[in-house]
Amino acid sequence: MGSTCVRIAIDAMGGDHAPGEIIAGALRARDELGVEVLLVGDPQQIQNCLPPKTNLEQVEIVPSEGAIAMEDEPLTAIRRMPKSSINVSMDLVKQKRADAVVSAGHSGAAMASALLRLGRLPGVERPAIGAVFPTIMASKQVLILDVGANVDCRPKFLEQFGILGSAYSQYVLGVEEPKVGLLNIGEEDCKGNDAAVRAHQLLRENPQIQFVGNAEGRDVLSGRFDVIVCDGFAGNVLLKFAEAVGEVLLQILREELPQGLNGQIGTAILKPNLRRIKQRIDHAEHGGALLLGVNGVCIIGHGSSQAPSIFNAIRIAKDAVDHEVLQRIQSQYSTLQSESS
Template sequence: MGATRARIAIDAMGGDHAPAEIITGALRAKEELGVDILLVGDPQQIQAALPPQPNLGQIEIVPAEGTIEMHEEPLGAIKRKPKASINVAMDLVKRQQADAVVSAGHSGAAMAAALLRLGRIKGIDRPAIGAVLPTIASKPVLILDVGANVDCRPKFLDQFAVMGSVYSQYVLGISEPKVGLLNIGEEPCKGNDLSIRVHEMLEKNPRVAFIGNAEGRDVLSGRFDVIVCDGFTGNVLLKFAEAVGEVMLQILREELPQGLHGQLGTAILKPNLRRIKQRVDHAEHGGGLLLGVAGICIISHGSSQAPSIFNAIRMAKEAIDHQVLERIQSQERNNRQSAIGSSEANSDD
């Protein structure tokens, strides 16, 4: 859009703690990240949740009517409720009035709205949700898909690997992302038919640095920078990893010594504990980027509170600043041109 400040459309009505926590996270992002915020939803509820401060510069309220409830079938609800907050937010991106959408509402509805209103990037068959997890190597790993596609064809995962590599390189700062395929064994012959066929495709894909299968124990090892899988497996993996992080934090709280000595020890360890929380708490990562649609869309957890929303907006800004959408589009455009050139060369032969 050429604007110096990113404009983020926030689905203020989506999520278990909407609109209060959504708005609190958005206001913090406005102040700390320097973004313009468009709060989409019921104006009365939004106004009631805003703090009583005289100057809310760069905050705009965009009226919407209703939201998509968690029990509703996504596609049908999206079509029945054209003025629902997630639809209005996506329309802002489509009309280039916003650079990105952040929603903690119905994830299926967010994906359906993105597909219907923004469309897919040309050359991408299915979008994927990418989630960033910490590793023991002090660098993140990107897992995709973590929920957009329960059933996948081999070419979907092949495309996920390309999109994930672009994101890992330009946003996470990995110069040559190493790609793995989530599987039950390291050998190429292991796994179901999908895994075997995807392995063959990734080995032949010159656009990714594929280094083989990744077993469950490899996910957080730091050996891989991008791991691809179908959305069913990825969603189970993500929620298990989040639960492990929560358990680890709870154990730390319970095991720290009590009393005066414990308080002194905790005070000394506070910086370390803060860094541990930043690495293992899923709230610190904000949500997942929906890769493959023609717009920037961050899908946050339904239980997201203000810190998660802040980090989701940060993730959106990073994707905008690093031109993730444009880079994926360029990759696919170059791939199509190469395919055409190869086809013409073969016909000349």
């Protein structure tokens, strides 16, 4: 398994720190992960951000015209700016010139562009953004979806998120039999509103999902679940809260470590442990979220992404391509549709 040369289209103009930090992360990924990167954006700005003595023959720059601002209405903007960096990036995947897209720009625009240019996988009604969270179990992560693509969800969408999340968890995260939960206000089957009760029933009856019940807020990071499904409103609140908690914990560690010579000695001894703590709780280490359900690999990064986040987002994209996540998900849906017909 694995691609001989994965090509990633990078939206170099998307994000608060574009294009400098985006380019720095992309070049690091090229050197350390062995991927080819296509930097999409304004050629002059990209060249101005390249390190001195960069061999331009090793860097492919794909021209685009403008970038979609965070305050723009997504669908209107991508139609008004067909040659914007996110649209050109998606076109590269559609044309098979790239295997995946990474963008830290307007997440709504990235999703709208993916839907219009790449389309949905057959059988998928609504794509979902899946984000990986750490848990209290050192070797285990949990995939949450949706974290922002669909504010309102019908029960059928939540069932489909369970299928999408299970496939990703199994084939990319390496979980043999992913345990799926439904975010809810209680563990009992009857808890929640009508949509939650109906979603619970659909998830429980789906033979392709190992559904283990409702997940309360305190269960999200417990390690009991491998996948948790929810609507994009609750998921996005959960995502932003988890990011804030991680930042608070890192700041507390900085403040509470002893000062002076003893502090330096203690910090040196604890350095490997502190590095592992940072890797587990710092959202920059996770890079971005995969837009699951569209006919292409698309990673949506944080708007505030800097070089380390972009590097990790590209790593996620490479993993998804190497593990053939699109083909796996499509196979799951083909099986489901044949069984229901």
